[in-house]
Amino acid sequence: MASERTGNTLENKRKHVCVIGAGLTGLTTAYRLSKQGYKVTVLECNLEPGGMASAFSIGREKLEHIYHHIFTSDTYVTSLADELGLSDKMQWFEPKDSLYMAGKLYPFSSPVDLIRFKPIPFVERIRTGLAVLKAKKVDDISRLEEMTAKEWLVSNSGQKAYDSLWDPLLRSKFDNDASRVSAVWIWNKFKLRGNSRGSSVSKEMLGYMDGSFKVLIDALVEAIRKNGGELFLGYTVFGLTKLNGHFRIACMLEDCSSVELEADAVAATISTPRFNAMTGELGLPKEYLSKTSSIQYKGDLCMVMRLRHRLSDYYWTTVCDDLPFVVVVEHTNLTGLRKYGGHIVYLSRYLDITDPLWTQSDSDIFKLFCKGLANMYPDFRPGDVRDWRLTRTRYAQPVIGKKYSVKMPAMNTPQPGVFLAGMAQIYPEDRGMNYAIRLGDQAAEAVSMHLEGSDSNKANCK
């Protein structure tokens, strides 16, 4: 009879959840649910887990395909690392940042650097500093939701400061959509960057893991497996249907064969266009689809180079001049050389996929980027590049326009048992590993509530 007493709970917990996507959101969702006793299967189209934060081997180290660091305010990352026994792997560094403007590198790490930043008039430098402080005090964002970042910045820091400083910064993320971006987005950046300075306003600290963030991803995968969950790599989900109270998840494998899995609930931790492409047969209502279809995403080209020499002393350089990339990230200026076998530099460009650059070949992009580097750093020679690789991320950054809270699709879709948890649902904060982990926690809670709830419904019907 003991099994009868415990059977109901155990049965609940062995309900099967399919998680689509093995980025940090999907892995966190799967980890939490597997820890609660659910049977969890993660399906990932790539051959490695980690999504945008995935890594490759270089020298005797691992390194992200795309630059990554965290802020001290990213407590979901640090808490998860602690929980997985990785606290000793998190290291903190003081970055040196700069702006490249009119052919010149300006230090840009602290309020003192802002005061000394001659390209904008003195009064506007002061107003810019005050605008940042003002933004940090805002608690109710409803008024900011009605404004663009441009409107807010021009009125608070001045036109010249906007043209010289903020417009290039917004363009570096949103390209030709810069003027549409909501004031909430920039407010959140000011607030978070401020929090990462802690009590010492002039000092920002950035976190990176010994062994790269792959250490965190591997620990999540290991914990999911230890809890009885599974991860299938090279499984591209292309269809989601409901049959006899269960969901059927159709996957295409690497050899173009297909398989179908069955689950009691599905958490899709992917972009909205990919979600739309796989849910056509679920018959989701128009109101929900109009939200998932309206989100616009920027793509990103990120090239990582291993160089014989460093380019500058800076970790982060925002490029305000017209060059093919918008940011130069000298990773080894933050972390030290480690065992990479050279200086690691990332060059990144967010863009619309209608931009001709998106479809240029990797080698043409490499040539263009080398020309850009030679413009910025007169000592740079293409022969300094030992090796390089390019990562194209189609859904890299949702464009957060005005009144985004009204446009954002809910995690609980109108089809009970199907959940959508992608970076377009991170708001008012901006996407990032920290909020991917928070979203994973929220998705696991929503799935679990649904599965527990459906059981109590059944119990009520008896």
Ligand SMILES: Cc1cc2nc3c(=O)[nH]c(=O)nc-3n(C[C@H](O)[C@H](O)[C@H](O)COP(=O)(O)OP(=O)(O)OC[C@H]3O[C@@H](n4cnc5c(N)ncnc54)[C@H](O)[C@@H]3O)c2cc1C
């Ligand atoms: C240029 C750039 C720089 C960044 N820098 C930082 C940084 O410094 N710090 C920071 O915290 N964050 C940074 N981020 C953001 C961070 O990487 C992301 O917010 C986070 O990794 C998102 O995780 P995710 O799981 O939500 O999405 P993803 O990582 O995109 O994971 C989604 C997964 O779903 C898979 N998938 C998609 N469709 C299917 C399908 N049909 N079937 C199966 N699998 C599918 C994808 O392959 C992917 O692995 C950066 C991002 C970019 C683009």
